Amino acid sequence: MIEKNKEYELDIIAQGYEGEGISKTSEGFTIFIPEALKGEKVRVKIVKSKKSYAYGKLIEILKPSKNREIPICPIYKRCGGCSLQHTSYNSQLEFKTERVKDCMSKIAKINPDIVKPAIGMKNPYRYRNKVQLPVGSNNGELQIGFFAPRSHDIIDMKSCYIQDEVADKAVDIIRKWILKNNIKPYIVDGQYSPEGVLRHIMVRKGFKTNEVMVVLVTTTEKLPHKEELILELAQSIPEIKSIMLNINTKPTNVILGEKSLVLYGKDHISDYIGNFKFNISPLSFFQVNPVQTEILYAKALEFAELTGNETVFDAYCGTGTISLFLSQKAKRVYGVEIVPQAIENAIHNAKENNVKNAEFHVGEAEKIIPEMISQGIKAEVVVVDPPRKGCEKALLEAIAKMSPERIVYVSCDPSTLARDLAILEEMNYETKEVQSVDMFPQTAHIENVALITRK
Ligand SMILES: C[S@@+](CC[C@H](N)C(=O)[O-])C[C@H]1O[C@@H](n2cnc3c(N)ncnc32)[C@H](O)[C@@H]1O
Incomplete structure (x- = not known):
C-alpha cells in the first residue's frame, strides 16, 4: 500500500502523456511522478493517493537517465510551461x-x-513568435511573467527561452518604464486591482520580415507617460514597426479587449508562411x-x-x-x-x-x-x-x-x-x-x- 506523505524508492518504467514518469508496484499500483524519466531510480514523496494510483513529488534522483539534462531556464520548475526541459531534445522527440x-x-x-x-x-529554443505576459505586483514587487499553473500568481521572468529574444528586450524596457513612472499593474497580490492600468504585454514578431509589434493591454485609453515609452522602445528596437494600445476593461482572464489603438507605426505587422503573406494584428490568429x-x-x-x-x-x-x-x-x-x-x-x-x-x-x-x-x-x-x-x-x-x-x-x-x-x-x-x-x-x-x- 502506497501512503500519502511517505517516501519511497521507485523505478521509472514509462512516461505518461504529459511526460511524467510512471512507476508500478508489484501489485499493479501506479505512481505518477512529474519530472522523473524512464529508466531512472528516484526517491519520491507521495502527495496524493487514491485506490489504484498515486502522485509523487520527486525528492532525489538515485540513478539518472542518460537523457537527463539541466534545464536552462531558472524558473522552469515554478512556471510549468516547458515540462520536458529536463530531458535532451532527441529524447523529447x-x-x-x-x-x-x-x-x-x-x-x-x-x-x-x-x-x-x-x-x-x-534549434528547439527561441521558436515562438508571440508572447503574452500578465503584469502584476506581489507585496509591492513588480512581476511580469507567466501565471503559475492553476493560479493568478505571476512568476516573474526576465527571459523566456522559447520566445524570440526581442520580447525579452522589449519587456525589459517596459519594466524599467513602469518602475520609473509608478505605472499601476492590474493584478495585485493575486487579485484584479480596480486602480490597475497595465494588464498584459504582448510581443509578436514576423520571423521572415523581422517586423515586431508591441501591444500594451490596459484598462484605459489614457496611459500615463506613454510618449516616453514609445520613444524608448522605437529607438532601442528599430525592428518595432507597430506599438498598439489594446483596451480591456472586463475583469476576466480573457487577455485582449476588442478595441485597439495605434500608438506608433502601423496597426499590423506582416509575416510569410511559404510564399503567402499574412497581416498580423493584435487580435489575429497566427501559428506561433x-x-x-x-x-x-x-x-x-x-x-x-x-x-x-x-x-x-x-x-x-x-x-x-x-x-x-x-x-x-x-x-x-x-x-x-x-x-x-x-x-x-x-x-x-x-x-x-x-x-x-x-x-x-x-x-x-x-x-x-x-x-x-x-x-x-x-x-x-x-x-x-x-x-x-x-x-x-x-x-x-x-x-x-x-x-x-x-x-x-x-x-x-x-x-x-x-x-x-x-x-x-x-x-x-x-x-x-x-x-x-x-x-x-x-x-x-x-x-x-x-x-x-x-x-
Ligand atoms: C486547430 S485550429 C485550425 C486552424 C487552421 N487550420 C490553421 O492552421 O491556422 C481549429 C479551428 O477550428 C475552428 N472550429 C472549432 N469548432 C469548429 C466547428 N465545429 N466547425 C468549424 N470550425 C470549428 C476553431 O475556431 C479553429 O479556428
Missing part, C-alpha cells in the same frame, strides 16, 4: 513519437509502424511556430497529392492558411470555419495573395459541409484541422459518405486523432501514414498530420 504510436495501437487499433519519427527543430508550420503544411500538401483537377474541402480552416497552401495545386478549395472574424481574415488573406480559387464559409463544419455536399459539391480530397477535441462524428460520416479519395487529418491531440481514425477505419478508410511534427519543443505537445485513403 522519441517520447513524442512513442506517445503517438501508443495512441495508434491502443485507441485506433492500427499498426503503430505507420507513425514516422517526429520532425524536430534544428512559423518554422515548423511550413513543414507541417508542406506535409499536408504532399499527402493531398493534388494534380490541379481536385475540389478540396478544408474543414476547421481558421484564417485560411492551409486553404491557401492547397489552392496552389487544387482546382478549387472550400474553407469552413466557425469563427466569423477568422473567415473575414481568410477572405482578406486570399485577396492579398491573389488567390482566386479559394472560397470561405462561416459555420459549423459538421453542418456546412453536409449542406455543400447536398448542393452537389463533391470533393476528391478533404483536409481537417480540428481543435483538440477532434472532429464531430457527423462530419466524419458526411465525409465518408461523399467518398473522397484522400483525407488529410492535421491534429494537435494524438488521442482524439486516434479515436477519429478508428471511426474512419470502420467507414471504408485506411490510415496510411502519420507524420509527427514538433511544433512545441520543451513541452509535451505534439502535432500530427495523417494520410487516410479510401480502401
